[in-house]
Amino acid sequence: MDAVTVEQRAERSRDRVSRRRVDKFADRRAQLANSALLTLSELGYARTSLREIAQNSEFSHGVLHYYFTDKVDLIMHCVKQYKAECVRRYDEIVGTSLTPDDLKHGFATGLATTMCEDASMHRLWYDLRSQSLFEESFRADVGEIDRSLERMIWRIVSRYAELADASPTVTSPVAYAMFDGMFQHGLAKFIGGDATAGLELTANVEHVLGSLVFHNG
Amino acid sequence: MDAVTVEQRAERSRDRVSRRRVDKFADRRAQLANSALLTLSELGYARTSLREIAQNSEFSHGVLHYYFTDKVDLIMHCVKQYKAECVRRYDEIVGTSLTPDDLKHGFATGLATTMCEDASMHRLWYDLRSQSLFEESFRADVGEIDRSLERMIWRIVSRYAELADASPTVTSPVAYAMFDGMFQHGLAKFIGGDATAGLELTANVEHVLGSLVFHNG
DNA sequence: CAAGTTGCTTGACACCCGTCCAGAACGGAC
DNA sequence: GTCCGTTCTGGACGGGTGTCAAGCAACTTG
Numbered sequence: 269m270d271a272v273t274v275e276q277r278a279e280r281s282r283d284r285v286s287r288r289r290v291d292k293f294a295d296r297r298a299q300l301a302n303s304a305l306l307t308l309s310e311l312g313y314a315r316t317s318l319r320e321i322a323q324n325s326e327f328s329h330g331v332l333h334y335y336f337t338d339k340v341d342l343i344m345h346c347v348k349q350y351k352a353e354c355v356r357r358y359d360e361i362v363g364t365s366l367t368p369d370d371l372k373h374g375f376a377t378g379l380a381t382t383m384c385e386d387a388s389m390h391r392l393w394y395d396l397r398s399q400s401l402f403e404e405s406f407r408a409d410v411g412e413i414d415r416s417l418e419r420m421i422w423r424i425v426s427r428y429a430e431l432a433d434a435s436p437t438v439t440s441p442v443a444y445a446m447f448d449g450m451f452q453h454g455l456a457k458f459i460g461g462d463a464t465a466g467l468e469l470t471a472n473v474e475h476v477l478g479s480l481v482f483h484n485g
Numbered sequence: 486m487d488a489v490t491v492e493q494r495a496e497r498s499r500d501r502v503s504r505r506r507v508d509k510f511a512d513r514r515a516q517l518a519n520s521a522l523l524t525l526s527e528l529g530y531a532r533t534s535l536r537e538i539a540q541n542s543e544f545s546h547g548v549l550h551y552y553f554t555d556k557v558d559l560i561m562h563c564v565k566q567y568k569a570e571c572v573r574r575y576d577e578i579v580g581t582s583l584t585p586d587d588l589k590h591g592f593a594t595g596l597a598t599t600m601c602e603d604a605s606m607h608r609l610w611y612d613l614r615s616q617s618l619f620e621e622s623f624r625a626d627v628g629e630i631d632r633s634l635e636r637m638i639w640r641i642v643s644r645y646a647e648l649a650d651a652s653p654t655v656t657s658p659v660a661y662a663m664f665d666g667m668f669q670h671g672l673a674k675f676i677g678g679d680a681t682a683g684l685e686l687t688a689n690v691e692h693v694l695g696s697l698v699f700h701n702g
Numbered sequence: 703c704a705a706g707t708t709g710c711t712t713g714a715c716a717c718c719c720g721t722c723c724a725g726a727a728c729g730g731a732c
Numbered sequence: 733g734t735c736c737g738t739t740c741t742g743g744a745c746g747g748g749t750g751t752c753a754a755g756c757a758a759c760t761t762g
Contacts, residue, residue: 312619314531317749328711391618398615401608401676402529437696442667442689449666450659459618472659479654534719545741556720
């Protein structure tokens, strides 16, 4: 009588003894989330409907409720996936440089590159973050992503200070807020059609990071 | 046969020879825009419908199309009104201080005050700015507001440098991006329920503004 | 092969949206 | 009073939305 819920399907799928095959349920979820991510980043949260998402995938709209409990569940799964991808990108930026100038330049160009190449994804992030100011149910996940980004920025700043034999002059939240602000305004410029936005961001980030530490001794 | 359009009504109203009475047409527009602003700041752009706006006013939903051509016309009128109010607030902050520390402290507390008192308005602003990354028709107005805010910040920074016999170490766009970033993150914290967000913003802004200039001589 | 589970499609449901419109209510001029 | 332009109401229309359930297809298991 009771319908099988998405949670129960996921549970079964996790409990399956035969793990020869990868978990098809989670795979489909990820695949659908990926389609949704494309549509979301193109239309924005408000204008994206489940039917639109399904139309840009190879499935029909009904299947979304087979893999996700409701729209919020879908969106949040997309956001988590986005977060993982985002952190991965930032991780690539860190740790490859051994001198302070290398780190500074690598960070600045890395930010500018992802800003231009993944502009649609980033505007979706800012869209969802704005929505979380109204919709309380978004805040937990959005807040978690925000904190992970802040930690990422702080790793850059403190590592840069370490390499330069210096100490940061700002706290972690302030550093994140500053770079996030610059990134956001660069993104707006870029989406507005200004092709120099990337180079501008690179220069600005380099300058600010350089002036964010105080040399010891 | 042709219906009288909103533009024609506005035109007649402007052309009216007897100006003893204030322009009732523009008055009602402003009144309705004000109701709309309240609803918008409470629900956000996506979830606000014309019927909801009308319900929070003392009129019916049909009248909105008597005073505004369509939904975008209404929203944009609200945004313009918001912009005027916003600039007014910032103007109150500037020019009352004669020492650099007074200006620094006045600016920091002013920012924190409006962040807490008008939190809903500010989140609407960030909402609309995010929407403008997707909806091109929003960009002109949003960009104009953004530029006016940048000019306002730059007046603060350059005036502070002048009072302190120093020179700014960053450009106008970077200064705006930094303070905007801090404001935005403070707002998120405040709306998330953190009562110390105001004081934190004050301290952060004071610190950053102080380190944003280089003393001459 | 047959039975049963899972995956997916299709169409329906109730609701909300922006827009438009016929007409009621109002208000001043004659 | 009548008349007429302005202001406002409330409902209708077409379309889009999230959600759900009935049924079909495909695959797994006995």
